[in-house]
Amino acid sequence: MxxxxxxxxxxxxxxxxxxxxxxxxxxxxxxxxxxxxxxxxxxxxxxxxxxxxxxxxxxxxxxxxxxxxxxxxxxxxxxxxxxxxxxxxxxxxxxxxxxxxxxxxxxxxxxxxxxxxxxxxxxxxxxxxxxxxxxxxxxxxxxxxxxxxxxxxxxxxxxxxxxxxxxxxxxxxxxxxxxxxxxxxxxxxxxxxxxxxxxxxxxxxxxxxxxxxxxxxxxxxxxxxxxxxxxxxxxxxxxxxxxxxxxxxxxxxxxxxxxxxxxxxxxxxxxxxxxxDVRTKNEKTAEDSDAGKAKAQNKVSENTGSDQKDMPDQEDIQSTAKGFKDGEYEGSAIGYNGKLIVSVVVEGGAIKDIKIVKHVDDEEYFYDARDKVIQSILEKQSTDVDSVSGATTSADAIIKAVKRALGEIK
Incomplete structure (x- = not known):
């Protein structure tokens, strides 16, 4: 048009x-x-x-x-x-x-x-x-x-x-x-x-x-x-x-x-x-499977709860060790064309997933920056990663948004 x-x-x-x-x-x-x-x-x-x-x-x-x-x-x-x-x-x-x-x-x-x-x-x-x-x-x-x-x-x-x-x-x-x-x-x-x-x-x-x-x-x-x-x-x-x-x-x-x-x-x-649609279905199946495992683990914990009353919470240990508190957080930053929003999922004190909620950058630049930056953050479990040559603005925006989601910057 x-x-x-x-x-x-x-x-x-x-x-x-x-x-x-x-x-x-x-x-x-x-x-x-x-x-x-x-x-x-x-x-x-x-x-x-x-x-x-x-x-x-x-x-x-x-x-x-x-x-x-x-x-x-x-x-x-x-x-x-x-x-x-x-x-x-x-x-x-x-x-x-x-x-x-x-x-x-x-x-x-x-x-x-x-x-x-x-x-x-x-x-x-x-x-x-x-x-x-x-x-x-x-x-x-x-x-x-x-x-x-x-x-x-x-x-x-x-x-x-x-x-x-x-x-x-x-x-x-x-x-x-x-x-x-x-x-x-x-x-x-x-x-x-x-x-x-x-x-x-x-x-x-x-x-x-x-x-x-x-x-x-x-x-x-x-x-x-x-x-x-x-x-x-x-x-x-x-x-x-x-x-x-x-x-x-x-x-x-x-x-x-x-x-x-x-x-x-x-x-x-x-x-x-x-x-x-296939990917969405597979993701939903995986989520249901994870939910089932979590439910089973909770049931086991309830049965053995008396033995663990005096023990510190395992999630608190992991959060303290890795510096991330479990939960799902959102952060934003300004990309090449405008506002970018990310969702960061932390489980067991580790960064489990990063999703792009909203962006308006050019796809030709953005998708390559997204794939490389998110992969690097998940692998290093840190936002201290390199930008992407040729898509610097979009890559920097993703990094900044993740930092804000994790409370590393305001």
Missing amino acids: KLILCLICLTWFFTAFNKQIKKHASIFYIITVLISALTIFVPHDMLPAPVVMFINKILVRGVFQGAIFIIVMYVAVLPSKSQLRIKLSKVRGEMAIIAALFTLIHNISYGKRYFMLLFTDISALKPYEAAAAVLSICMIILLVPLTVTSFYTVRKKMSGKNWKKLQRLSYIFYALLYLHIVLIFSRGLFTKKLTYLVDIYIYTLIFGIYAALRVIKYIKKKANAKVLKGEADIKNFNAPAYIKNKTVLSTAVFSALMLGVCIYSTYIYGSAGINS
Whole structure:
């Protein structure tokens, strides 16, 4: 839904201000770079909450940049006489440059973790995370020449033929962009969040329709070329029928591919729900089993209570020895995007379990920080653990929240 809103707003912006953007392109580039720099380097606690939300949900995640790239790629397949195409065509190169400059935000924000791990410790990445990181690097490599040659001063020094050949790399870029998006949203499907499934449907529809329209345009161009060059027998060559047959075939192929991606995404989403239910059932069974054991132990204690009247309580001994008092406690801290709440269970003087009750941080960072930090605390039975490289803010927030739950800090 954020993508649709960005597409509407950006389409209006570029059509309404196409003359100003064309005339003062360098000013818009400078503004784009400044926004990117401020987004990356200015501490978020110095910014208003709505600005932080826009940065984290729209800019850092690449929704804003992706929307501009989508507009750029659709300009070429819009009806040639439409006013929308005429206005957007005037600033197509400028839009591509602005989108490329804004990608600095996304690449630096995520690259400082995923690119670093890709080259230093690839085993720390999930397979789809490693694949997404590789695709990102490939896109950056493609984006550099595409962006440089979009500048008017560079473009006018190239022959039209060579420039067009180079710009064909954009088709590969768009394909990699779509695959990258699907891989990233796959994590969301495993967390059973419906928004990610809807997003995959929307992106699949947008990129699928574009691909079909691009192929259809190529078919029409090829048919017209056959007639103009005399390669086809004009008497026997029926251009409309040729175009229609090829169009139906290409549309059917892309429709099947789109349907396949949607079915696969729905299956992953559904499977995640089943696995979640199984885990919940197993956890409940384990809890019931523990409760039964505790009940049996209490019964034994009641029968032998007279022998233990003068003995100190075992839980008090463990609590004193390890420094934790039995019970379930909650603590909170401020994460990357907002408040984070944890629940800490202490049994027998030891930290038994840590659960995340609430968080609003980005999943791509948060889940890795959660898994590593909680595991470290449980293993060491201490909150004196290391943070997680690339997800420092989320990791530090979890550690701080656990400390507050245990009363180590206020």
